[in-house]
Amino acid sequence: MVDFSIILAGFGDVFTPINLLFVVFGVVLGQFVGAVPGIGPVMAMAIAIPFTFGLDPLPAIAFLVGVNKGGLVGGAVPAVLMNTPGTPDAAATAMDGFPLAQQGKPLKATKMALFSSVTGDTFSDIVLITVSAPLAILALKMGPVEIVALMVFAFSIISGLMGESLIKGVIAAALGLMFSFIGTDPEHFTPRLIFGYWDLFDGLALPSVAIGMLAISEILRRMSDSHNSAGQGFLPPDSGNPEDRRVSWAEYWSCRYTMVRGATIGTILGALPGIGSTAAAFMSYAMTKTASKDPDSFGKGNLHGIAATESANSAVVGANLIPLLTLGIPGSVTAALIISAFMIHGMQPGPLLFQNQGRLVYGLFGAMIMANFVNLWVGQAGLRLWVKVVSAPEAVIFSSALLLCFVGVSMATNGLFGVTVMLIFAVFGLLMHSFGYSMVIFIIAFFLGPQFEKSLSQAIALLNGNLLNIYTSPVAVALLVLSALSVFWFLSKRTNAVADTTNLGVPDGETLDQKNP
Amino acid sequence: MNMTTDRLTGAFFLLFGLAMFFFVIPEYVEDVDRGNLSPKTMPNVTSWVIAVCGSLLVLRPTTHQAPDARFFIQATIYVALLGVAIYAMTLVGFMYVAPVLALILMIMIGERRPLWLALGVVVIPAAIWVLVTQLLERALPG
Numbered sequence: 001m002v003d004f005s006i007i008l009a010g011f012g013d014v015f016t017p018i019n020l021l022f023v024v025f026g027v028v029l030g031q032f033v034g035a036v037p038g039i040g041p042v043m044a045m046a047i048a049i050p051f052t053f054g055l056d057p058l059p060a061i062a063f064l065v066g067v068n069k070g071g072l073v074g075g076a077v078p079a080v081l082m083n084t085p086g087t088p089d090a091a092a093t094a095m096d097g098f099p100l101a102q103q104g105k106p107l108k109a110t111k112m113a114l115f116s117s118v119t120g121d122t123f124s125d126i127v128l129i130t131v132s133a134p135l136a137i138l139a140l141k142m143g144p145v146e147i148v149a150l151m152v153f154a155f156s157i158i159s160g161l162m163g164e165s166l167i168k169g170v171i172a173a174a175l176g177l178m179f180s181f182i183g184t185d186p187e188h189f190t191p192r193l194i195f196g197y198w199d200l201f202d203g204l205a206l207p208s209v210a211i212g213m214l215a216i217s218e219i220l221r222r223m224s225d226s227h228n229s230a231g232q233g234f235l236p237p238d239s240g241n242p243e244d245r246r247v248s249w250a251e252y253w254s255c256r257y258t259m260v261r262g263a264t265i266g267t268i269l270g271a272l273p274g275i276g277s278t279a280a281a282f283m284s285y286a287m288t289k290t291a292s293k294d295p296d297s298f299g300k301g302n303l304h305g306i307a308a309t310e311s312a313n314s315a316v317v318g319a320n321l322i323p324l325l326t327l328g329i330p331g332s333v334t335a336a337l338i339i340s341a342f343m344i345h346g347m348q349p350g351p352l353l354f355q356n357q358g359r360l361v362y363g364l365f366g367a368m369i370m371a372n373f374v375n376l377w378v379g380q381a382g383l384r385l386w387v388k389v390v391s392a393p394e395a396v397i398f399s400s401a402l403l404l405c406f407v408g409v410s411m412a413t414n415g416l417f418g419v420t421v422m423l424i425f426a427v428f429g430l431l432m433h434s435f436g437y438s439m440v441i442f443i444i445a446f447f448l449g450p451q452f453e454k455s456l457s458q459a460i461a462l463l464n465g466n467l468l469n470i471y472t473s474p475v476a477v478a479l480l481v482l483s484a485l486s487v488f489w490f491l492s493k494r495t496n497a498v499a500d501t502t503n504l505g506v507p508d509g510e511t512l513d514q515k516n517p
Numbered sequence: 518m519n520m521t522t523d524r525l526t527g528a529f530f531l532l533f534g535l536a537m538f539f540f541v542i543p544e545y546v547e548d549v550d551r552g553n554l555s556p557k558t559m560p561n562v563t564s565w566v567i568a569v570c571g572s573l574l575v576l577r578p579t580t581h582q583a584p585d586a587r588f589f590i591q592a593t594i595y596v597a598l599l600g601v602a603i604y605a606m607t608l609v610g611f612m613y614v615a616p617v618l619a620l621i622l623m624i625m626i627g628e629r630r631p632l633w634l635a636l637g638v639v640v641i642p643a644a645i646w647v648l649v650t651q652l653l654e655r656a657l658p659g
Contacts, residue, residue: 031644045628051648051653053653053655054653054654076610092630098602103551151547164579164581165574165579165581167573167574167577168523168574168579169572170566170570171530171566171567171574173572174567174570175564175567177559177563178537178563178564179569181559181560181563181625185556185562187552187553187554187556188547188549188551188552188556191547192545192546192547192556192560193541193542193544193545193546194545199626214597220592220595221592223591223592223595223622223626224584224588224589224591224592225588226533226594227585295640297544297647313601316613393630393634394626395622395623395626395627395628395637396623396628396633396636396637396641398622398626399618399622399623399626399637399641400619400637400641402599402618402622403615403618403641403642403645404645406603406611406615407611407649407657407658408644408659410611410657411649411655411656415658416603416606416607416658417657418606419603419606419658420603423599423600423603425595426596426599427596430592434583434584434588434589435522435523435581435583436522436523436581436583437525438578442542453559454555456554456559457552457553458553460553460554461553465553478612494548498614517591
């Protein structure tokens with residue numbers, strides 16, 4: 001499908017100084033914001049996307065990938081040092097990382113998190129590079145009828161897995177679709193629901209909606225929650241023993257099976273839409289603890305606990321791109337942000353991407369591998385610095401992030417109308433969060449809405465105006481049956497067990513206290 | 518367990534879905550007779566999904582508890598402040614509004630240390646100005 005020369009050229013593109021520079025810059029920024037409790041890579045990516053407008057596609061995407069990967073590593077730092085995860089993914093890391101830090105081994109804990117994170121991430125990147133092109137060939141055989149059925153399946157999975165209730169998940173998805181209908185309709189190009197605002201003729205701008213809901217609403221929530229939180233956090237002291245500051249090869253090697261298990265879980269869950277890295281981390285932790293000969297030591301500073309969670313949550317990053325690159329369906333909010341960045345830079349995610357822009361795709365793969373090495377290097381050099389970053393005052397962080405959001409959205413939407421829309425969606429996001437509706441489902445549905453409607457229109461034409469003719473496509477029928485089965489399964493699962501110990505309901509980019517307020 | 522929150526939001530979405538179907542969509546979406554899919558079809562279907570799910574939520578609420586009133590009052594104040602800031606940016610531009618906004622926000626959050634205040638009020642807006650206007654050669658809001 002893609003010439004070997006194109007693959008080589010794509011990988012070679014990463015080694016230009018400018019691309020390498022942006023990978024390094026992205027990783028440094030990602031680790032920095034990951035280490036700051038309250039920001040995290042999702043918010044950082046949302047804010048950073050508009051600032052990549054002026055860049056070429058590869059450095060821009062490489063930069064964002066760097067932010068994402070670096071953020072996962074950085075997120076473990078406050079989890080280990082302060083028991084305050086910088087990202088929801090790192091919550092499981094805190095269970096063994098924080099006790100280890102309290103024993104005077106904060107650097108050993110953060111280094112173990114770094115090494116296992118890079119190991120899991122590299123594993124999943126290799127899987128992504130290996131399987132995505134063959135999957136794209138399969139995906140190319142799908143027509144509009146199958147795509148509609150696939151999207152229905154994706155909606156049913158995402159609505160069921162994310163958030164605390166299937167009904168609320170469906171409402172969030174329906175709201176996302178409803179807002180995606182604002183603007184011209186894809187078949188007749190007539191304006192819909194624009195209420196006289198011609199700025200809405202092209203629809204609501206994704207940067208306004210995404211940054212409003214993911215970044216501003218989160219900042220508003222934390223500002224409204226925090227009561228004089230300008231002070232510094234408590235940092236555990238170092239024991240002074242050099243052995244407690246490093247991870248020996250023997251210690252790393254003893255965790256090899258744990259990391260392979262975690263990376264495999266993360267890769268499998270990451271490839272499925274709707275299951276975030278938080279779920280992967282908790283599932284890997286639970287399985288490692290069950291398989292351990294000494295389960296009682298978990299939660300008291302066991303290195304295997306850190307290796308299990310960090311290898312799993314980082315492995316999700318690469319695998320998340322499998323449905324995105326092969327089908328054009330974002331499986332998580334991070335993937336939705338990456339997809340919006342793709343589109344800003346003229347890339348249309350989906351199976352044709354490998355045909356039309358193969359060199360760029362393999363450049364992206366190369367950048368992902370490079371970002372892993374850079375993560376390791378920057379992490380080793382920067383951990384002592386990130387330890388200081390965790391105590392930066394929230395007041396400065398939040399006010400700076402708000403100003404950056406204003407500027408970023410203004411640049412992306414060419415004016416303050418987009419900023420006003422951003423604020424409206426920030427309020428909307430805050431309300432959704434407060435009342436237990438998943439913003440992630442909303443954003444994924446909002447993103448997929450126009451494509452869904454367009455594919456549905458084409459499918460109706462192909463089925464001669466009668467949707468009952470869908471039996472002519474066995475793949476579509478199978479996907480619709482799977483959708484129905486998954487809805488029934490989720491409904492019965494919710495009825496039988498509201499609380500899930502693996503925390504499957506906590507999606508990527510949402511905080512744990514939303515699940516357990 | 519308090520289930521009132523979900524019942525209230527469920528009732529809201531029931532009314533919202535019905536209002537969209539009966540009033541908003543007929544008024545603000547054009548009717549087209551030709552083609553495969555009318556511009557109204559998907560919004561109408563979605564309205565019904567929202568209304569039906571809203572009513573289901575009234576009947577089968579979860580135990581989700583919303584934050585207290587203090588949280589919403591605080592959030593309203595911050596939103597109002599940001600709204601005023603956006604309006605002010607249309608009048609005088611980002612560079613005059615940003616330091617004032619940053620200062621008010623930091624004081625509201627509880628920051629009192631002069632060096633951190635100076636960083637947020639002077640250094641950050643200046644760094645944004647350099648990044649946007651000098652390096653990216655784009656205009657600041659306003």
